[in-house]
Amino acid sequence: MTKLLTIDDEVEFTALIESYFGVRGYQVFTANQGDAGLIIAKRERPDVCLIDLKMPGLHGDEVLKEILRFEPKTKCIMITASEGGGKTRAYLQEIGAYTCFDKPLTSLRDLEKKINEALEHGQDR
Amino acid sequence: MYFLPALITALLFLWIGLFVFFNNKKAPANVSFFLLCLTTFGWQFTWFLLFAFADKLSISLMIHLGYSFIIFIPITYFHFLVSFLERRSKSVYVAASYVLGVIFLALLWNTNYLIQNFYRFSWGYYPKAGAAHPLYLGFLTLLTLAGIWMLLRDLSKPNKQEQHNQIKYVFIALLFYIPAATDFFVNYGASFYPFGFLFIALSLSTIAYAIVRHNLMNIEVIIRRTAVFAGLFTFVYGVFTVISVLGQDFFRDVLGLGRWASLIPTVLIITFSLRPLENFLTEITEKYLFQKKYDYRQLLKTFTNEVLTVLDIQQLPAQTVAGLIRILKLESVAILLHDKERKLYSLAAEIGSKDSNLILPEDHTLISYLKATNQHILKDKVADKIEGDGEMKSAFKALNAQVCFPISMHDDLIGILALGMKKSGEDYTQEDIDILQTLARTEAIAIANAQLFDELSKTQAEAAQREKMAVIGTLAAGINHEICNPLGIVRGQCEMFLLNNRDGFYKNKTQEEVLRLSADIMNKVIKETDRATAITKKLSGFAKPSKRSDLEEVAIGKEVDEVLGLIGHDLKLSNIDVQQDFPSNFPIILADRKQIQEVLFNIIRNAAQAIDKKQGKIVVSGFKDNGTAVVRIADNGSGIPGDKINQIFNPFYTTKAPGKGTGLGLFIVKQVVERNKGVIMVESEVGVGTTFTLRFPTAGALSAAA
Numbered sequence: 001m002t003k004l005l006t007i008d009d010e011v012e013f014t015a016l017i018e019s020y021f022g023v024r025g026y027q028v029f030t031a032n033q034g035d036a037g038l039i040i041a042k043r044e045r046p047d048v049c050l051i052d053l054k055m056p057g058l059h060g061d062e063v064l065k066e067i068l069r070f071e072p073k074t075k076c077i078m079i080t081a082s083e084g085g086g087k088t089r090a091y092l093q094e095i096g097a098y099t100c101f102d103k104p105l106t107s108l109r110d111l112e113k114k115i116n117e118a119l120e121h122g123q124d125r
Numbered sequence: 126m127y128f129l130p131a132l133i134t135a136l137l138f139l140w141i142g143l144f145v146f147f148n149n150k151k152a153p154a155n156v157s158f159f160l161l162c163l164t165t166f167g168w169q170f171t172w173f174l175l176f177a178f179a180d181k182l183s184i185s186l187m188i189h190l191g192y193s194f195i196i197f198i199p200i201t202y203f204h205f206l207v208s209f210l211e212r213r214s215k216s217v218y219v220a221a222s223y224v225l226g227v228i229f230l231a232l233l234w235n236t237n238y239l240i241q242n243f244y245r246f247s248w249g250y251y252p253k254a255g256a257a258h259p260l261y262l263g264f265l266t267l268l269t270l271a272g273i274w275m276l277l278r279d280l281s282k283p284n285k286q287e288q289h290n291q292i293k294y295v296f297i298a299l300l301f302y303i304p305a306a307t308d309f310f311v312n313y314g315a316s317f318y319p320f321g322f323l324f325i326a327l328s329l330s331t332i333a334y335a336i337v338r339h340n341l342m343n344i345e346v347i348i349r350r351t352a353v354f355a356g357l358f359t360f361v362y363g364v365f366t367v368i369s370v371l372g373q374d375f376f377r378d379v380l381g382l383g384r385w386a387s388l389i390p391t392v393l394i395i396t397f398s399l400r401p402l403e404n405f406l407t408e409i410t411e412k413y414l415f416q417k418k419y420d421y422r423q424l425l426k427t428f429t430n431e432v433l434t435v436l437d438i439q440q441l442p443a444q445t446v447a448g449l450i451r452i453l454k455l456e457s458v459a460i461l462l463h464d465k466e467r468k469l470y471s472l473a474a475e476i477g478s479k480d481s482n483l484i485l486p487e488d489h490t491l492i493s494y495l496k497a498t499n500q501h502i503l504k505d506k507v508a509d510k511i512e513g514d515g516e517m518k519s520a521f522k523a524l525n526a527q528v529c530f531p532i533s534m535h536d537d538l539i540g541i542l543a544l545g546m547k548k549s550g551e552d553y554t555q556e557d558i559d560i561l562q563t564l565a566r567t568e569a570i571a572i573a574n575a576q577l578f579d580e581l582s583k584t585q586a587e588a589a590q591r592e593k594m595a596v597i598g599t600l601a602a603g604i605n606h607e608i609c610n611p612l613g614i615v616r617g618q619c620e621m622f623l624l625n626n627r628d629g630f631y632k633n634k635t636q637e638e639v640l641r642l643s644a645d646i647m648n649k650v651i652k653e654t655d656r657a658t659a660i661t662k663k664l665s666g667f668a669k670p671s672k673r674s675d676l677e678e679v680a681i682g683k684e685v686d687e688v689l690g691l692i693g694h695d696l697k698l699s700n701i702d703v704q705q706d707f708p709s710n711f712p713i714i715l716a717d718r719k720q721i722q723e724v725l726f727n728i729i730r731n732a733a734q735a736i737d738k739k740q741g742k743i744v745v746s747g748f749k750d751n752g753t754a755v756v757r758i759a760d761n762g763s764g765i766p767g768d769k770i771n772q773i774f775n776p777f778y779t780t781k782a783p784g785k786g787t788g789l790g791l792f793i794v795k796q797v798v799e800r801n802k803g804v805i806m807v808e809s810e811v812g813v814g815t816t817f818t819l820r821f822p823t824a825g826a827l828s829a830a831a
Binding site: 009010012013016019020023024054055056057103104105106107108109 | 609610611612613614616617618620621624625628630649653697698700
């Protein structure tokens, strides 16, 4: 079963991810803070992480770096603000993010596609 | 010494008579006044000779000489009144009375009917009335009554202000002169010293006053302060010269001191009394002789101070008008200001005008005159000076004005200052005009300043609004988060339901279960839309320019919540912990709610920007201090160095990078706080943090004060 970890300070968002992907056969873990997310990631070693970039406390990019440090194979999709711009995106991919996904959430289906893409890509590799 | 009053009175009359005569030798009023003074002088001077040197002169001759003058006093007085009031038709009576005077003169010198002998009193010799003397008294009474009647008639007629005052004072002078007739009792044997000189001296003083103040007989007298004080000091030093000479003799003779030792007490007396006496005399001279001038100078100072500090163009004219009414005691004052857009002059403030909606077009005669001359214009002079004076007269009438001054700046007539009659009935002297001209110039500067300030504050308000919009721009990320994220959730919830349904996840569920799931989703949707709506409301409320609304009751703690609702997320993202500590009994203040929000917003945002630590902290706390609600906003940011702290409330002062801040934030904050009757203070220590303290009077304290 695919393990999905969503780290976001917005409770409503993690709840939505949990219920959407839960019924679709994913094992979903949620965290609303960066450091809590890291603990779960270390323990569960998820296949895919959805990491919010802007979070109080530990920022998304630091969480990303830390996760990749102990599990470089993890597919991390960074949740960024839509006005983030190319610079942020390039930086995040440079430090190892698989891709970025814009928030506010436009489509759950698109997110699902990206996750599937990441998983397949990982198998190809 | 009984001769002294007569001598002084005589000389005074001669001096004033000559002064008036030489001022205008052709004017009948001046000539006849000179004759009146001459006869009075003759009377008093002969009496002086009689009282002083009776034993060396022929008493009978002196008495006849003196009486020759006395006979002509009522005649010259009548003559003067007829000339002064310009009653040409009465010239016949003047001539007739002179003829009668000559007849009495003949009686005096050739018979005993008028004066038959003389009395000898303790104070001197005095003529004794003859059998026909009552006849002369009757003639005198008749002339006096005629004079009074003429004056009263002219007083009741409508006259120009100045003329009215002149007649009034001539009348008073005559009333003072009449009691001098008590001297005639002495002719009939009463033994008292003839004190008529007192009354004629009073009469003369009245005339002198009318000359100085009301240009009687068109004589302009400018009293020079320097001349008066020079005279005063000469007098004082003269007195002391006499004292020193007499004192030296006195102390030498009485105390038997030596020539030089006797100087010491004299010097002491002079040293200790000279200065006080000089001050005393200067003071009373200032107070009585220059009272008017003194007042005006004071007025000018007060007015200038008052007017130049008023920067509100709405209030300036009103305050000026009220001030002039109060200080000058006028019946009416009005200020018209130029309205460049409408091309006219309209009343900005007035008291006592006849037409409070008066509007003068730019090509009005009065405007053109003031523009062309840049000089004041008196109502009395309107007819003489200008063509088309009908228009001018009606403007004066509407303004109820006596004089109009241009308020001009750089050849630009920005307004008109119209002054009405003085309540005292006195007219405007040249001195008044000079002072008021200065006032008008001051007013021009004040108005120009206020207009400039008005424009500036408009731009300032715009700047404040721009600053706010800039702030909102920087808030965009937070706002995006607060509005779009809930919308994203709403969309996600709905999308999930549809996708779950399409993908058959609900097939195995009962209808109730599906309903429960959808109700769950609906609830989440409602919650998120509410969240987005709330933030939108807050934002639009904040972004709106605050209007000058009435004060309302504001609970500051609640406003802090509102503000944190807007920027709380941003603060959280910057790892800034905001603590609030308002006691439950924190007082309500009376203020503009939106402005208070603005203040809190700016200070909290500034505090957040000042924080450069990993863990920021802002503490917003409140407490009650007597009648004051105190709010502290403390951060643990970088702090402000001592040499910068005095500048932070200055406009355009900023430490932020170019383009990051306009430098208006705290400047506006201070103004807004003060507008709400509050004060703002700042304390700071570099590396420790900054605390802003706001103090507002509580609603209770305000209503207690009111």
